[in-house]
Amino acid sequence: MILASAGLPEDVQLLPTVLILAVLFAVTVALRALPFAALRFFRESELVTWLGLVMPAGVMAILMVYALTGSDGETGGYAALGLGVGFTVALHLWKRSASLSILLGTLFYVVLVNWVF
Incomplete structure (x- = not known):
């Protein structure tokens, strides 16, 4: 069974969990990259x-x-x-x-x- 191998409890679905983690990953990367993107406006x-x-x-x-x-x-x-x-x-x-x-x-x-x- 995929859920048992993923280590998730039986009542947790794999696809929604992966989608939530993907969104969290994208937001975290974006927030960490934002200061570097904004740096060009503050160089002077x-x-x-x-x-x-x-x-x-x-x-x-x-x-x-x-x-x-x-x-x-x-x-x-x-x-x-x-x-x-x-x-x-x-x-x-x-x-x-x-x-x-x-x-x-x-x-x-x-x-x-x-x-x-």
Whole structure:
């Protein structure tokens, strides 16, 4: 039986489910592509240029505030926070890439919090 192999409950029909998922997929792709399509209208905007300069530092500041307020005060929490900040700063000074620093710094901190401390 197709429904059993699809993993759906017996009272769920396959075709409507696939159609709903296809519509959800199309809407998601369209919403994710929309900012890139609209970017050509904002290339000369001073606001977009300014945001491109300040957003990386803003994202790092937000992550820092989140980490500071979310720390439970235990030694491991502060140690992970210190190591995460140190790693992120060192990586940024070495590679000068805000995206790489944010991504790998966050990943490093998450690994420390969840599996080391």
